[in-house]
Each structure stands twice: as structure tokens, then as C-alpha cells.
Amino acid sequence: METASEVRNAILVVALTLAASAVIVNLLAFMRTVLWEPLRLKRVMQRQGVGGPPFRFLVGNLPEAAAHGQTFPEALPTDDDFSDFSPTVTPQYSLYFPKYGKRFLYWWGSETRLVVREPELVKRVLDGMKVGGDFERSHLESFIVTALNGKGVHSLDGKKWAIDRQTLKPFFHQEALKGMIAAMVNAAASEIHKWEQMVAQAGGSLDYGVETDVHAISGKVISYTAFGYDSYETGKQLYGLQTQYLEVLYAACRELTFWFPGYRRLPTKRNKLMTELDARINGLVHKLVDTRRNAVKQEQMSSYGNDLLGRMLAAASDGDDDAALEFNLASVYNNARLVYFAGQESVSQTLNFALMMLARFPEWQDLAREEILSAIGDDEDFNSNKLSRLKVVEMILNEVMRLYPTVPILTRVAKRDTHLEDLFIPKGLSLELAIQAMHRDPKYWGEDVGKFNPGRFANGVSKACTPPQAFVPFSYGPKNCIAINFTMVEMKIIVSMVLRRFQLLPSPNYKHHPQFGMTQTPKYGVHIILKAL
Ligand code: HEM
Incomplete structure (x- = not known):
């Protein structure tokens, strides 16, 4: 008996020792991430003369930057000067660029970030995303993007990405896009006809918040171009769940406990909600994909079709292993x-800002309308030739x-020690590419950088700024x-359909307050006056 209890005690001691060791190992790994690594990276960059605000344990400099952003009024002035660092979008820039110069180091939670806004450096980092290159998506961004959007091309690296x-x-x-023009026109028609009816009922002019309808378009x-005409209702529900998931995810990311090892597996109310939303999103995606698969299986359709879903299904092998080095069914989902x-x-966010700016700058609106009427004519008969004539738009x-x-910041992390121009970049350092700040820097755009002047693009993108990057x-x-051409065709069609019917005027109900979550958005939507032409 004595021997049995001794064995039990010995097992208990071993189990407790193992558990304690696991806790200590996890704790050490955690401390490495949140304290020793940030301090190491700080030392390396400080030695090269890069300054920045003081390191703050765990929370980083976000609270300070966020507090700065909140010192600005709810409705920002709509004067015609756009040369600031957009304090409500990227408050860290309006706070730290003036103090520390064109490069600085700060902490996004525990992630150490070197902010740069020089085109040569930005180009070099983005080029370094090629297979085997020096940079990859930052771990934090990768976590958020994958949690929200799954393991699609955006979240992937290396061979599987390729x-x-x-x-x-x-x-x-371009060639495939030609066949999508009619579907795009069709997609925009119902919301725009609804506006026509509402404006007519209001006596010819209506003050209206357009953002919900722009989003529906x-x-x-x-839906119509990539997943089939009958997919919109599923797509709408899907987007609603994705937006809800994003809100919960962002709220979770702001809490320190969320970053403790193992915390995300605990059955807390929020964790359960995130699991449930994720399952519902996956359920809808599976429904969308499987409806098409079954239609072919049951011979209701002779092929998968030529839209994006059809092309992906035709290319996919049967496997559903997320990690497999092939394009399979999991890749389609x-x-x-x-x-x-x-x-x-x-x-939708770019179009929201575009409609707001067209209302604010009538001279450009008139020029665009003139061009649309001459290039497209009086009907809705768009084609790729006509669209290519829309230079002013x-x-x-x-x-x-x-x-x-819409993406004012990109974040990457160095996979190995490397050099960027005069800087030594240690492995593990994140690079925050300040895209919007670079877009507003007089050094690259000239003295009229703060003016809304589409004319700067008259000779193409490559001549609008120096260097073009x-x-x-x-x-x-x-x-x-991946969708630059698709996007430009879509936006040209929608702007043309709107400007052919309405004069856009600024509304007294518009509150100017750009903000940045997953993308840059107008916080209070876009109110404009639609006046029938
Ligand atoms: C004004 C409209 C758009 C803008 C400004 C925009 C901007 C961007 C940016 C900045 C990235 C790189 C993001 C990163 O590296 O984290 C990106 C990637 C991507 N975009 Fe767009 N996008 C637009 C429209 C679209 C549309 C309409 C689609 C699909 C139909 C699309 C699909 C994608 C995909 C799949 C990627 C990931 C590509 C890869 O990682 O290889 N985008 N977009």
C-alpha cells in the first residue's frame, strides 16, 4: 500500500513539476515578446539615430495616439487644405512626425514599428514580399486578416500564395472584364433608379446619406460578376456578419487579456461570440460554393461557369486541407x-469619398459630366472603349x-536581418508604411500638395509625382x-451613372470625420444634395 501511495505522490510531483515548467516556459516566451524583444529592437534602432516616443509596457503608444485623435472636433473643417497628417485617421503621425522627423519608432501594443514615408523605402519593403523576399505581413496584421477573411490569397505567403x-x-x-460591364451596370441600376424616384418625389432635389446604397451597389x-446573379442575398448576410465579427475582433484586440497565451481558447462570452460568428460566416460561404458544385453534380448546370467562383471550382482539386500546397476546395472557400x-x-469607401469631393468641387464635377456625356452618350450603353475615354473621371x-x-497604412515585418538604404533592419522589426502621409508630402507632390487638384494626374499616374512610387x-x-482594373472600371461606371442624372451639392448635414478601422471610412457617412438634371 505504502508503495502505491508513494507512486501516486511521485506522479503528482512529476505532474506539478511539468505544469509549473510549462507555465514558466510560457511566461518567459511572453516576456520575451512583450518586453525583451521590444527593448532590443529599440536599442538597435536608437544606435542608428532613429527616435520616437518612450516605450510603454504592453499597451505601447496607442492610448496616447488615440487620445490625441480625440482632441479633434466631431465635424472637422471642410476648408480646402488637405496637407495635414489626417489626425483622426492616423493620429500617431500628426503626433510624432512633427516631433521626431520622417522616420520614428513606436509601439503598437508590444509590436515595435518603424514608421517610414519615403517612396524608395516603401517600394523596397513591398518588393520584398516576393516569394523568398526579406519581408512578410506583420504578425498582428496577419492574425487580424486571417481571423476575418480566412486563409485566402491576402493572408498567404510563399508558394501557396503564388x-x-x-x-x-x-x-x-482586361479581356475578362469586358464581359462584366453589363453586370456592373445592372448592379448599380436599382439603387440609382431609387434615387431618381426619391428625388422626383422630393420636388427635384434631396439631401441624402448615400453610403448605405453605395455599399449595396x-x-x-x-455578387453579380464573381459569384452569380442569385448570390447577392447570401453575400449581403455574409458581409453583415463579417462587419460584426470585425467589430468584436477589434474590441477584443484593444484588451490586454486577449494577448495572454491561451486566453483566446477560454470560453468567455466574447470568445464564444467570435467562434459563433466565424462558424456562421463559414456556413454561408459553404452554402454559396456548394450550391454551385451541387448544380453541376446534379447536371442542372453543364459547367461551373466563367465567373470567379466557376473558375476557382474548375481549377480546384478535391482536397480540403488548408495547408496543402495546391489549389483545392478549401482554397475556394x-x-x-x-x-x-x-x-x-x-x-464603396472610395466612392463615398469621391461623391463627397465631387459635391465640394463643382468645377471638376462639371468637367467630368461633360466628358461622360461626350464619351458615353445619352444611354447606358457602356463598353471598354468608351470607358477608356473617361480621363477626367x-x-x-x-x-x-x-x-x-482606403488603406492608409501597410505593415510588414523583417523575416531576417536586412538593410534598407542607410538603415540596418533587425529581424522581427515591423515596418509601418505611412501611405497616406507619403501621398500628402510636398517633397514628392510639389507645393500644391494640400489642394484637391485631379489635374496633377493629367499625364498619367507616373507623371503625377516624383518618384512615381x-x-x-x-x-x-x-x-x-489583384483587382486594380476591375475596380477602376466599376468606379467609372458608377460615377458616370450618377453624374449623368444628378448634380451633386454639399449638404449642411455632412459631418467630415474620416476614420480608420480595417479601412478608411467617413465616420458619419456621406450626406450630399442630389439635384435632378
Ligand atoms: C478602391 C478599391 C480598392 C483598393 C483601394 C484596394 C487596395 C488594396 C490594397 C492596398 C491591397 C494590399 C493590401 C495588403 O497588402 O494588406 C489590396 C489587396 C487585395 N485586393 Fe484590393 N483594393 C480595392 C478593390 C478590390 C476589389 C474590388 C477586389 C476584389 C474584387 C480586391 C481584392 C484584393 C485582393 C484579393 C488582395 C490581396 C492580393 C494578394 O495578397 O496577393 N480589391 N487591395
Whole structure:
């Protein structure tokens, strides 16, 4: 008996020792991430003369930057000077650039970030995203992007990224786009006709918040072109859940406990909600994809079709292993989830800002309308030739994306020790690329940088600034936006359909307050006056 109890005690001691060792190992790893590594990176950068605010344990400098952003009024002045560092969008820049110069080091929670806004450095970092390159997505950004959008092409690196990108790419080619124009017009028609009716009922002019309808239009465009005419209702629910998930995720990220090892697996109310939302999102994506698969299986359709979903299904092998080095069924689900979100969010926010700026700058609005009437004519008969004649509209859209890029910051991390011009970049340091600040820097854009002047794009993007890489609303290099052509065609069609019918005027109900979450958005939407022409 005595021997049995001794054995039991010995097992207990071993178990307790193992548990204590696991706790200590985890604690040491945690301390390494939140304290020793940030201090090491700080020392390396300080030795090279890079300054910045003091290191703050765990919370970093975010509370200070956020507090600075909140010192600005709810309705910012709408004077015509756009040369600031957008304090409500990126408060850290308006706080630290003036104090520490064009490069500084600060902490996003425990992540050590070197902020840069020089085009040569930005280009070099984005080029370094190629397979085997020196940089990858920052761990924090990677975590958020993957949690929200799954393991689609946006979250991937290396060979698997190259496979997925190659598979998706043909859908976005110029030639394929020609066949999508009618669907895009169709997608925009119902909301715009609704505006016509509302304006007529209001006696010819209406003060209206357009953002919800603009969003519905971009949702229909991505549904009709990429997933089939009957997919919009599922897509709408999907986007609603994705937005809700994002809100919960951001709220969670702001709490310190969320970053403790193992915390995300605990059955807290928030963790359970996130698991539930994720499961519902996946359920909808599976429904969307499987409906098409079953239609082919049951011979209701003779092929998967030529839209993005059809092309992905035709290219996919049967496997559903997320990690496999191939394009399989899991890749279809993941990329469908991603494209539904990416396809709506940035386009609708850019269009919101574009409509607001057109209302504020009537001389450019008139020039655009003149061009649209002459290039497209009086009907809705768009084609790629006519759209390519819309130079002024394109210049306006570029100028809007210069001032209000939907992705005003990109973050990457050094995979190994490397050099960037005169700087030594140690492995593990994050690089925050200050895109919007670069878009507003007189050094690259000239003295009229603070003016809304689409004319600067008259000779194309490459002549608008020096060097041309100072303009990167769609990012740059191997992991740039896959849908640049698609986006420009879509936005030109929608702007043309609106300007052919309405004069846009500034509304007294518009509160100017750009903000930045996953993308840059107008916090209080966009109120404009729609006046029938
Ligand atoms: C005005 C509209 C848009 C803007 C400003 C924009 C901007 C961007 C930017 C800056 C990136 C790089 C993001 C990063 O590296 O974290 C990106 C990537 C991406 N975008 Fe867009 N985008 C727009 C519209 C669209 C649309 C309409 C789609 C799909 C239909 C789309 C699909 C994607 C995808 C799949 C990627 C990931 C590419 C990769 O990692 O290889 N985007 N976009």
C-alpha cells in the first residue's frame, strides 16, 4: 500500500513539476515578446539615430495616439487644405512626425514599428514580399486578416500564395472584364433608379446619406460578376456578419487579456461570440460554393461557369486541407470569403469619398459630366472603349485615392536581418508604411500638395509625382491589389451613372470625420444634395 501511495505522490510531483515548467516556459516566451524583444529592437534602432516616443509596457503608444485623435472636433473643417497628417485617421503621425522627423519608432501594443514615408523605402519593403523576399505581413496584421477573411490569397505567403494568386488572376484580366460591364451596370441600376424616384418625389432635389446604397451597389457588383446573379442575398448576410465579427475582433484586440497565451481558447462570452460568428460566416460561404458544385453534380448546370467562383471550382482539386500546397476546395472557400469582403469594402469607401469631393468641387464635377456625356452618350450603353475615354473621371478618382486611400497604412515585418538604404533592419522589426502621409508630402507632390487638384494626374499616374512610387493606393509589387482594373472600371461606371442624372451639392448635414478601422471610412457617412438634371 505504502508503495502505491508513494507512486501516486511521485506522479503528482512529476505532474506539478511539468505544469509549473510549462507555465514558466510560457511566461518567459511572453516576456520575451512583450518586453525583451521590444527593448532590443529599440536599442538597435536608437544606435542608428532613429527616435520616437518612450516605450510603454504592453499597451505601447496607442492610448496616447488615440487620445490625441480625440482632441479633434466631431465635424472637422471642410476648408480646402488637405496637407495635414489626417489626425483622426492616423493620429500617431500628426503626433510624432512633427516631433521626431520622417522616420520614428513606436509601439503598437508590444509590436515595435518603424514608421517610414519615403517612396524608395516603401517600394523596397513591398518588393520584398516576393516569394523568398526579406519581408512578410506583420504578425498582428496577419492574425487580424486571417481571423476575418480566412486563409485566402491576402493572408498567404510563399508558394501557396503564388498558386492562389495565379488561379485568381485571369478573372481580373482586361479581356475578362469586358464581359462584366453589363453586370456592373445592372448592379448599380436599382439603387440609382431609387434615387431618381426619391428625388422626383422630393420636388427635384434631396439631401441624402448615400453610403448605405453605395455599399449595396458594390455588394451587387461583386455578387453579380464573381459569384452569380442569385448570390447577392447570401453575400449581403455574409458581409453583415463579417462587419460584426470585425467589430468584436477589434474590441477584443484593444484588451490586454486577449494577448495572454491561451486566453483566446477560454470560453468567455466574447470568445464564444467570435467562434459563433466565424462558424456562421463559414456556413454561408459553404452554402454559396456548394450550391454551385451541387448544380453541376446534379447536371442542372453543364459547367461551373466563367465567373470567379466557376473558375476557382474548375481549377480546384478535391482536397480540403488548408495547408496543402495546391489549389483545392478549401482554397475556394477561403478565397470566396476574402473576395466578398475585399470586393465591397474598399470600392464603396472610395466612392463615398469621391461623391463627397465631387459635391465640394463643382468645377471638376462639371468637367467630368461633360466628358461622360461626350464619351458615353445619352444611354447606358457602356463598353471598354468608351470607358477608356473617361480621363477626367480617372484623374478625379486617383486624386480622391491620393487624399483618402482606403488603406492608409501597410505593415510588414523583417523575416531576417536586412538593410534598407542607410538603415540596418533587425529581424522581427515591423515596418509601418505611412501611405497616406507619403501621398500628402510636398517633397514628392510639389507645393500644391494640400489642394484637391485631379489635374496633377493629367499625364498619367507616373507623371503625377516624383518618384512615381509615392502613389500607392493599391499597394505595390507582388502582393499589390489583384483587382486594380476591375475596380477602376466599376468606379467609372458608377460615377458616370450618377453624374449623368444628378448634380451633386454639399449638404449642411455632412459631418467630415474620416476614420480608420480595417479601412478608411467617413465616420458619419456621406450626406450630399442630389439635384435632378
Ligand atoms: C478602391 C478599391 C480598392 C483598393 C483601394 C484596394 C487596395 C488594396 C490594397 C492596398 C491591397 C494590399 C493590401 C495588403 O497588402 O494588406 C489590396 C489587396 C487585395 N485586393 Fe484590393 N483594393 C480595392 C478593390 C478590390 C476589389 C474590388 C477586389 C476584389 C474584387 C480586391 C481584392 C484584393 C485582393 C484579393 C488582395 C490581396 C492580393 C494578394 O495578397 O496577393 N480589391 N487591395
